[in-house]
Amino acid sequence: xxxxxxxxxxxxxxxxxxxxxxxxxxxxxxxxxxxxxxxxxxxxxxxxxxxxxxxxxxxxxxxxxxxxxxxxxxxxxxxxxxxxxxxxxxxxxxxxxxxxxxxxxxxxxxxxxxxxxxxxxxxxxxxxxxxxxxxxxxxxxxxxxxxxxxxxxxxxxxxxxxxxxxxxxxxxxxxxxxxxxxxxxxxxxxxxxxxxxxxxxxxxxxxxxxxxxxxxxxxxxxxxxxxxxxxxxxxxxxxxxxxxxxxxxxxxxxxxxxxxxxxxxxxxxxxxxxxxxxxxxxxxxxxxxxxxxxxxxxxxxxxxxxxxxxxxxxxxxxxxxxxxxxxxxxxxxxxxxxxxxxxxxxxxxxxxxxxxxxxxxx
Amino acid sequence: xxxxxxxxxxxxxxxxxxxxxxxxxxxxxxxxxxxxxxxxxxxxxxxxxxxxxxxxxxxxxxxxxxxxxxxxxxxxxxxxxxxxxxxxxxxxxxxxxxxxxxxxxxxxxxxxxxxxxxxxxxxxxxxxxxxxxxxxxxxxxxxxxxxxxxxxxxxxxxxxxxxxxxxxxxxxxxxxx
Numbered sequence: 064x065x066x067x068x069x070x071x072x073x074x075x076x077x078x079x080x081x082x083x084x085x086x087x088x089x090x091x092x093x094x095x096x097x098x099x100x101x102x103x104x105x106x107x108x109x110x111x112x113x114x115x116x117x118x119x120x121x122x123x124x125x126x127x128x129x130x131x132x133x134x135x136x137x138x139x140x141x142x143x144x145x146x147x148x149x150x151x152x153x154x155x156x157x158x159x160x161x162x163x164x165x166x167x168x169x170x171x172x173x174x175x176x177x178x179x180x181x182x183x184x185x186x187x188x189x190x191x192x193x194x195x196x197x198x199x200x201x202x203x204x205x206x207x208x209x210x211x212x213x214x215x216x217x218x219x220x221x222x223x224x225x226x227x228x229x230x231x232x233x234x235x236x237x238x239x240x241x242x243x244x245x246x247x248x249x250x251x252x253x254x255x256x257x258x259x260x261x262x263x264x265x266x267x268x269x270x271x272x273x274x275x276x277x278x279x280x281x282x283x284x285x286x287x288x289x290x291x292x293x294x295x296x297x298x299x300x301x302x303x304x305x306x307x308x309x310x311x312x313x314x315x316x317x318x319x320x321x322x323x324x325x326x327x328x329x330x331x332x333x334x335x336x337x338x339x340x341x342x343x344x345x346x347x348x349x350x351x352x353x354x355x356x357x358x359x360x361x362x363x364x365x366x367x368x369x370x371x372x373x374x375x376x377x378x379x380x381x382x383x384x385x386x387x388x389x390x391x392x393x394x395x396x397x398x399x400x401x402x403x404x405x406x407x408x409x410x411x412x413x414x415x416x417x418x419x420x421x422x423x424x425x
Numbered sequence: 426x427x428x429x430x431x432x433x434x435x436x437x438x439x440x441x442x443x444x445x446x447x448x449x450x451x452x453x454x455x456x457x458x459x460x461x462x463x464x465x466x467x468x469x470x471x472x473x474x475x476x477x478x479x480x481x482x483x484x485x486x487x488x489x490x491x492x493x494x495x496x497x498x499x500x501x502x503x504x505x506x507x508x509x510x511x512x513x514x515x516x517x518x519x520x521x522x523x524x525x526x527x528x529x530x531x532x533x534x535x536x537x538x539x540x541x542x543x544x545x546x547x548x549x550x551x552x553x554x555x556x557x558x559x560x561x562x563x564x565x566x567x568x569x570x571x572x573x574x575x576x577x578x579x580x581x582x583x584x585x586x587x588x589x590x591x592x593x594x595x596x597x598x599x600x601x602x
Contacts, residue, residue, distance in 0.1 A: 069460075180464070241461045327487065330485050
């Protein structure tokens with residue numbers, strides 16, 4: 064039985080990366096995620112597993128180091144917070160276009176611009192609708208606990224290698240900064256070069272007498288060939304949408320009203336729902352764990368059961384668009400959110416629910 | 426059992442580390458634990474607070490609107506959090522530097538002259554442990570023994586010679602209320 068520890072979400076990410084057998088981390092400090100780099104530097108994994116930890120000269124440099132490492136089949140990652148993740152978007156688009164596995168962590172803070180350092184979820188659009196240019200998707204995981212921060216490192220890398228696609232862990236300042244109990248995943252050694260070459264026959268690892276060279280590039284000047292690339296990407300996205308949708312539900316069985324929220328906000332909503340249930344109001348919670356692929360079918364199903372849906376987000380209303388699409392506007396879908404780094408408490412969520420759906424109280 | 430606690434004061438008073446030691450004590454006592462700091466640009470002199478939840482059932486929200494217990498170290502924090510203590514809850518505060526005392530009568534208000542006790546002990550580093558001791562005396566959410574184990578876990582080994590001093594401060598705090 065692994066030891067139960069108490070640590071911050073950001074620290075859990077660092078521990079989990081080493082234990083997964085991550086080959087390289089490249090980052091640049093920014094609040095509220097600097098503990099990822101700090102913890103890695105303190106743990107000095109280059110002396111144990113041989114993992115590279117490098118503070119790059121900028122976020123742009125870091126994501127391009129990830130691009131290079133991923134091209135050789137290594138398990139590589141970077142982390143940042145909102146303004147820094149904006150800087151990484153070009154590199155992420157190139158990684159997606161080159162069909163490379165990579166793990167990116169965004170511990171969101173208030174924006175736009177440099178904004179605040181307090182928690183936010185205002186990068187939802189950036190995360191699930193592209194961010195960078197071109198028709199691409201990342202698999203987007205939204206952790207709500209420190210345990211999920213730890214678990215999603217391994218899950219993220221596994222999905223990235225399974226689909227040869229970048230994976231984003233979209234966290235927020237709360238889950239990055241809070242301490243909770245966590246059981247870390249078991250430690251395993253990094254893959255050997257031979258294992259990497261077996262697992263990643265596409266990787267740029269040297270020609271080894273092969274007839275062809277492995278070339279990793281996002282450039283294809285022939286439109287007909289580029290369209291074939293695009294079709295291949297779309298087949299990958301369809302496969303991901305068919306098999307990788309993840310969500311959690313609480314109290315939905317008999318729910319007459321539904322709250323949809325992700326990340327740490329879902330937990331604030333859960334407490335509000337428990338209070339509502341205490342007053343005899345039948346509210347349920349759907350927490351998307353993958354924001355892309357989005358749990359469309361489940362929202363569609365629940366929208367036939369409930370009388371109204373409230374999305375709660377730390378932004379002006381972003382995920383609500385996907386909830387409206389998935390529910391086909393069968394029932395009213397309302398939004399409650401705070402911005403700028405302000406986090407609502409459970410009482411505010413409950414008030415918002417009753418403001419939007421006063422009939423729920425009867 | 427579930428105890429929702431806010432500890433609030435100036436940065437530099439040991440608010441976050443007091444919460445951390447309490448959280449570790451919860452861990453040692455097999456409780457569910459969350460420790461949620463206000464992680465703004467706090468520094469010595471600015472305000473700082475931390476929400477600690479200890480529970481024997483899973484914890485949903487790490488962010489709260491009301492608290493079972495508040496430990497208040499300055500006037501700004503008293504102004505902000507006095508109204509957020511649940512009826513029947515407990516408010517512990519250090520009267521030094523407080524100009525407007527708490528006025529609520531539906532909660533247990535406990536004066537903890539921790540600043541005076543700290544001066545008596547002649548060591549400014551003991552301040553937060555005196556307050557934690559007072560908290561434990563009023564709200565026995567975790568046994569002192571678990572706190573001592575939590576302290577050992579959070580203090581780097583090079584500071585372990587300070588453990589007896591901290592235990593002394595905890596016991597001093599317990600004797601104040």
